[in-house]
Amino acid sequence: MPDHIAGRPSSATELRGDCAQCFGLCCVALPFAASADFAVDKPAGKPCRNLGDDHRCGIHADLRQRGFTGCTVYDCFGAGQKVSQVTFGGQDWRTGSKEHARQMFDAFPVVRQLHELLWYLTEALGLSAARPVHAGLRTALEKTERLTRQTPAELAALDVAAHRQEVNTLLLRTSELAREGTRGKNGKKKDRRGADLMGARLKGADLRGVSLRGAYLIAADLRDADLRGADMIGADLRDADLTDADLTGAFFLTQPQLNAARGSAGTRLPESVTHPVHWAARR
Structure with a gap:
């Protein structure tokens, strides 16, 4: 059973986007503004015009040539599959109620921020120079992982900025230790x-x-x-x-x-x- 299902902290590979396990959330939940990165405007909650019924991008191989460079840059750090398969148990936003879809779209950016923190914490724990703060980093990693598994209502009420500040204090100290002597x-x-x-x-x-x-x-x-x-x-x-x-x-x-x-x-x-x-x- 995969780690993200079993309840153990996510591995590095699970902190990368897996579109095959996601319902195209970044193509629906997030807003686009017409610019050098996106060819069109798209409000949050509206599917991108290039998103197919199978949740796949219809122009994936030509995104840069078609004016969607921003899509090739983006990575959800695995939040898409976590929200799709864990938070909402594999229930598609297309088949659920409007409220179900809204909750999913609200949860996605929150979990994405948490997964980015998981990425940094995981990397910090791999730095031998940061051993003095490894205990604190592990505690923060476990707490962050638990937060990603909250209910949609709990995720909506989460003060992500406050949690990020807690983690950032540890990451700053990690940086100081890792750069010492360089x-x-x-x-x-x-x-x-x-x-x-x-x-x-x-x-x-x-x-x-x-x-x-x-x-x-x-x-x-x-x-x-x-x-x-x-x-x-x-x-x-x-x-x-x-x-x-x-x-x-x-x-x-x-x-x-x-x-x-x-x-x-x-x-x-x-x-x-x-x-x-x-x-x-x-x-």
């Missing part, structure tokens, strides 16, 4: 948390052990940059150029962040993520 050329561990680095020219930059938590790196030139051991949580990498950059040992780096960036076969990544397919198509 220094750039100037011998210091810079804190660039929340920095505005949009379009920054950082080609070949030594960013080892730097905290880039929440930094704005939109369209930044990070070609050949050394990002080993950097804290990447929440960094906005939209259209950032990571060609031949070294992110070995970078932590709290998620697949959606990479999907939003540009890179190459020469970009070195942590084992927890993979090279996006569209990188290979670049010339």
Whole structure:
């Protein structure tokens, strides 16, 4: 029996979206705004025009070419299958009542936030340098997992921001421990948390052990940059150029962040993520 059904904490593989076990929730529950990422406007709760009756995307292979780049970047961290198969016991939003559908659409973004926290906590527990806070991380992981299994009404009433703050305190300490001893050329561990680095020219930059938590790196030139051991949580990498950059040992780096960036076969990544397919198509 899969871990997510048996009640044990989710494994890393279960914290990745599994569309085959989901009812297309990201294509229905979430709103789209016409932009460079989405070709059309779509309100929350309305199915995307490309969603089929089988909950599959009708243009999945051509999303980028058809103006839906945002869809190729998004990942629910496994929340879609959790809400579909666990919270609602496999009952489709199409076949239930309007109230059933509304509850499902309300629950999905809450569980998605919780699953993102599960991803970070799971990664933090894999960092040997964070052993001093492993006990606290395990407790937070178990609590977060329990929260994902609440009823729709309980999920709707959950103060996700408060829980996220509790977890963030542990993740901040994890970052400090993990970056200890990792220094750039100037011998210091810079804190660039929340920095505005949009379009920054950082080609070949030594960013080892730097905290880039929440930094704005939109369209930044990070070609050949050394990002080993950097804290990447929440960094906005939209259209950032990571060609031949070294992110070995970078932590709290998620697949959606990479999907939003540009890179190459020469970009070195942590084992927890993979090279996006569209990188290979670049010339």
